[in-house]
Amino acid sequence: MPVTIKDVARRAGVAISTVSRVINNSGYVAGETRERVLRAVDDLKFVPSHMARSLVSRETKSIGLIMPDITNPFFPAIARGVEDAAKALGYTVVLCNTDDDLATEESYVKTLREKFIDGIVFVNVTSGNQEINSLLRDGMPVIALDRSQEVLEASAVLVDNVEGGYLATRYLLDRGHRLIAHISGPDYMSTSLDRRVGYRKALTEAGLEVAPGFLRRGDFRLEGGYREMKGLLSEGLRPTAVFAANDLMAIGAMQALEEVGLEVPTDVSVVGFDDITLASLVKPSLTTIRQPAYQMGQEAARLLVRRILRDEPRTEIILRGELVERNSVAPLPR
Amino acid sequence: MPVTIKDVARRAGVAISTVSRVINNSGYVAGETRERVLRAVDDLKFVPSHMARSLVSRETKSIGLIMPDITNPFFPAIARGVEDAAKALGYTVVLCNTDDDLATEESYVKTLREKFIDGIVFVNVTSGNQEINSLLRDGMPVIALDRSQEVLEASAVLVDNVEGGYLATRYLLDRGHRLIAHISGPDYMSTSLDRRVGYRKALTEAGLEVAPGFLRRGDFRLEGGYREMKGLLSEGLRPTAVFAANDLMAIGAMQALEEVGLEVPTDVSVVGFDDITLASLVKPSLTTIRQPAYQMGQEAARLLVRRILRDEPRTEIILRGELVERNSVAPLPR
DNA sequence: TAAGTTTGTGAAAGCGCTTCCTGCAGGGAA
């Protein structure tokens, strides 16, 4: 049923190889012959089969995008960035949600591997760099997004999370805060670790120490922020400011504060990280470190395609977060 | 470099066709031979080439997901639902963002068509049912999600938007409101139209008419809700309640109300539609009609795969929205 | 004019599979 290159060849009265030359603009074809072929293509509404083409050329013009969960508000912008850049370069993207689950990740890698895909963007991989390194060894182009460099041999796109953490904390310090708590993410995520390092750095620089109980371990989810804030408070601790390692936790913390009758920012200031849409919509709106998520996605896709096309050496693109001032921080009266 | 079926055959000392039979579990193979082949597969870490297989079988085990914008908070849940269900059935999904742009949509359809994909889920297509119907004619399995049935010949998954609109309006009516404005979506979207119908129906049933100026045309985006609410107010109109056709617009409307010093719900009650994550996080939290987005995605993917596997007749799955009571509605004192 | 060189085209191999066809045993039924 579908019209093939053979049909076109017959219709145009030429050989298959000539048609191939025309549609790929390769080799010598006389002007008049080209016309004839093009007309036949048009008449027959011929669309070359990607599958057949891929079988020969060994490339599928599609890439995999492996991320924890598209439902988490930080990821759609990344996905969109990847998709847009990929599309512009002639690639389509296959979406994979792993829920941070190693087995799922592996199963996806297995599916994508050697099959449909020319390369893979890993977002925020928490697990199995084994996987990735093994892919790399097999020559599969791979980009890690938002994942600390030391861990992987892959090219990467990341924001400077240490600087981001520093910026956030510094901002609070500059406004007179001294009792600054930090709700961080899980320890196995470099983003979490790095932001914490930035937090510490800013404190140290100001000649302060992390007060006991002021460093909390969250989970990057709203509930975690809520829980840790509650925990902090219930231990009788009373920071004047909180820096949460992402917006979701910051918002959770704000909910906890509100529940116990503390007002943000009057009683406690809060700074987040990411600048998800939500951040500007909550009340008070959240001061945060903006990650250029869309741009990160774009850069990752572009870098990946460059690796696919010509085997570029390992590259690292480091973007910077920027502080977005809103209404969740008040200067401490002195 | 990659190991092929040929290598396996050589290693196992059998013919290629025998290997094929083993890995596909088809035809007769003696137990001992099967063992030998399996061992060779294992030793060589053979992974069948999807491309080659697809070329013969004419199926790729992947589906396209065409939606306006993954960045819009209503869509990630759908995407996740599609992805999860597809994965469970052995399919991968290709993500396509169209921004409601006809040209983009067409270009994606062209890319997916006859090429990589076994079927397509269209979410909320606003344009070019031409496209879709032409796909259908060519026998491409297509599912429309969240799109009114009359428009298309495709199978569809939808929520009863008329009922949803009715439920929302009725809820306000029951609380004594009589001056209920409606901010609807664009006219070319059936979801928008249907919700409006539900709104009208509830009013009519209560013996009321839509007051002039109370029916506003939004765009399903936050800004549209804000703008229309401002417009309403600036015309000197003063509804006691507003039903917005989606949460984003409801939140925009709330911002507008706040800006002019009107309090929600004390001065004006607001009801939204969708129940995006945001709805429970804004202040006051938003009373809304919940759409089972994740489930819709799942159903769509399952329906699509069923259509792909055996050519099912046109089907329609209608899900129901449910009212989620939160804090943006107050009863009108009588 | 002889010997390249450039231009244009077709035949055929092959990408890695599936599937159809063929053939060969062995074991009942006639």
Next chain:
DNA sequence: TTCCCTGCAGGAAGCGCTTTCACAAACTTA
């Protein structure tokens, strides 16, 4: 014994392309 299934395996065609390779005509160059 003859015939015909049934179980098993190999050969080969073919899916729709790309890409040599060979060849022929037309042009250069010396």
